[in-house]
Amino acid sequence: MATVKEFRNSIRPNWCPGCGDFAVQAAMQRALGNLDLEPENVAIISGIGCSGRISGYVNAYGFHGVHGRSLPVAQGVKLANRKLTVLAAGGDGDGFGIGLNHFMHAVRRNMDITYIVMDNQIYGLTKGQHSPTSSFGFKAKTTPAGNIENSISPLQVSLAAGITYLAQGFSHDVNQLTELIQGGIEHKGFSLINVFSPCVTYNKVNTYEWYKEHTVNLNQFADYNPLDRGAAIAKVIETDGLCTGLIFKDTEKPVFEDLVKGYQDAPIVDQDLTLGQERFDRIMAEFA
């Protein structure tokens, strides 16, 4: 039986002390352990950025691809072996800047993949440029006079694209984050867990304290129903996207893998690839 320990390895992350990503790493390891998964049956695909290194910091199969393309790789992995638990991870620049196109399409495709975004509203690894989730007016190296672009709302974008599991966490609350990630993995379909994961080095605005002050836990709303898409959209607008918890869940929508014609339960990786003379001849006869 696997526990959180099995998902830990000896690599020391190259994140700054206090980085929000440590909590995401811990929450991922706990969630995987709680679900009693074996490390070899988990594949973590990540993009580029500080957070993209996470695929090397969890003891599982890890693939660290190019910038913004973790989701296409993750979907390819899932297609080849649908029995694997596939996680994709990266930062806000990776997912909502260079990779936004893939994100939208991954959402509407709805494969059974869990996507964890460590959103710090800044580019950290390249040393402090503004990101697609940086607020209007935000000052960064590339916005010395303040950001004149509107920020992306990952939550609204997800709901608009028809996401089937949407949650938002905060690195300060590892317990809640673990639950949300666990819920995402258990959910049959595409899930996004957007995590406020502060950059302690370059973002002096959106700090732990700032998030503590500005975010609201959805638990506080006794009558909030995450199965109600309309209510979810309203709540995201009402809180200006600064809410944590399970925002929306659709348990009805079928997953991509179940809709593919002829797709078998046995993973492709286990199939016999030989066509055989008889089938070969039959297919060739179509050209006669």
Added chain:
Amino acid sequence: MLQELSWKVGGQQGEGIDSTGKTFSSSLNKMGYFIYSYRHFSSRIKGGHTNDKVRVSTVQRFSSADALDILLAFDQETIDFNGHELRPGGVVIADAKFNPTLPADIAKDVSLFSIPFTKIAEQNGAAIMKNMVALGATSFVMGLPPDFCAAELQSKFGKKSQKIVEQNLLAVKAGYEAMEQQGRTFPEFALAPATPDHHLLMIGNDAIGFGALAAGVRVMPAYPITPASDVMEYLIRQLPAVGGLVIQTEDEIAALNMTIGASYAGSRTLTATSGPGLSLMMEAIGLAGMTETPVVIVDTQRGGPSTGLPTKHEQSDMYAVLFGTHGEIPKIVLAPATAEECFYASVQSFNYAEQYQCPTLLITDLALSLASQSVMPFDYSKVTIDRGLLATAEDLAQVGPSDMFKRYERLENGVSPRVFPGQKGGLHHVTGVEHNEIGRPDEGAANHVKMMDKRLGKLKDVELPGSVSYRGAQDPDVLLVAVGSSYGPISEALDRLEAAGLSVGHAHVHVLSPFPVKSLSQRMQRARQVIVVESNATGQLFHLMRFYGLSHAEMSSYTKYDGTPFLPREVEEKVRGLMIAWQR
């Protein structure tokens, strides 16, 4: 009696020109003739001139003919645009509906027959069958029975309704009779009897798709693009039956990254694209090279640069394919010459990709991808699946509980065993960052050199079998070097030049990477003069040869980049011209 005949049907895009050509080609292919059919089309759905030029022969051909014998026209534009291709004594059969006339520059003794295709079709049920009437008129000229296309129509419409088959056949017969009533016979157009052989008729893209299926492909992520889409369309029809799928991605970047993901997780996968998509794939090609993930990428070259000529022929991606992606990675590039070779090269590309664990590109050109060719049935016994070096159960059992699998352990030839996610004992890391044996980032100087040498060493001093084929004189006065579908027109030019007593050879390049320096060098040394023939403006193959150190005192470049493939006559005349100049 003619050993071969060249026929063309033309009209507006969207009025069934394509299907008329197909019915004609398939029917004659079924009768045992060899077909080579090349379509002229433009990048729009309806409207604009389109034509299908079909060569019917008693021997296998891989090129369009120099001149046209019969032109079937559904509008005046077809006659005006294509009339100059007719040989003296050729025939134009046109719909009386548009009062056809012959242009002033038409060859001597070309006759025009105005047949009311549309009217006859209407009398027989529907105007849409005008194509069938036209085919009937053709069959009379060629001395074919009016039911020559019965088998093809049966297989095309039989499942839908027997009545449609009968109606179409009546329309063909009516066209035949209308031509008969013109009061002329055409003994000079009669075709010699066909071979008794059974041929398949396919385009290069179909052959690639079929090859991929036979090689065990299960996942194809791709984005539609001319002229590559047929590969995905073929596999969309075939993969569900074997539990696989084609997934249409949001762009080519996703297509190749998804291909990489599926391959990493153990599936045989490919993607197919053309120039613009290839440009978008460049970063991921580097990722596949760096992570040693086997992928097969089909690049069907079309006219560039940028959007270029999406529906026209060119061979101008060679530099991009060979040198594309930043940094340095090993790459295998196969360049088949015929549809038959497309099949076997497709099968082999998956073996190479997995044996050498590097991106493998299969490049064609538009003529090869889209021209229909008669091919002899493929030999299944030649289809092998070799997945390359995979970790054995013993290998994995030896990995300690807290150790990582050495996925990038440097073995003698640089190839290390693969494992797939899901395998116990195989945990390792994969990254596009320079890494060590277990895939952990390692930017150390010594490690980088070691790993670069490991990856690049996989193809060092390798020349793959069949990289260069050769025909012609052993010590030729003129050596022609070419790649891709130019094989067809050059082969014919060679036959004619040899028949005229000239000493000519043709070295054809079938593998562009690793570049076959040795084989080409041997051929070049024995030739007095070398001409590199290719469909691009800058002479890419010519310069590649130089780049790889191949030199010759008399080496020249012959390029064509007007969007059309070479004709045998053009190559023949070029060689004759050069030989005359040279003998002076």
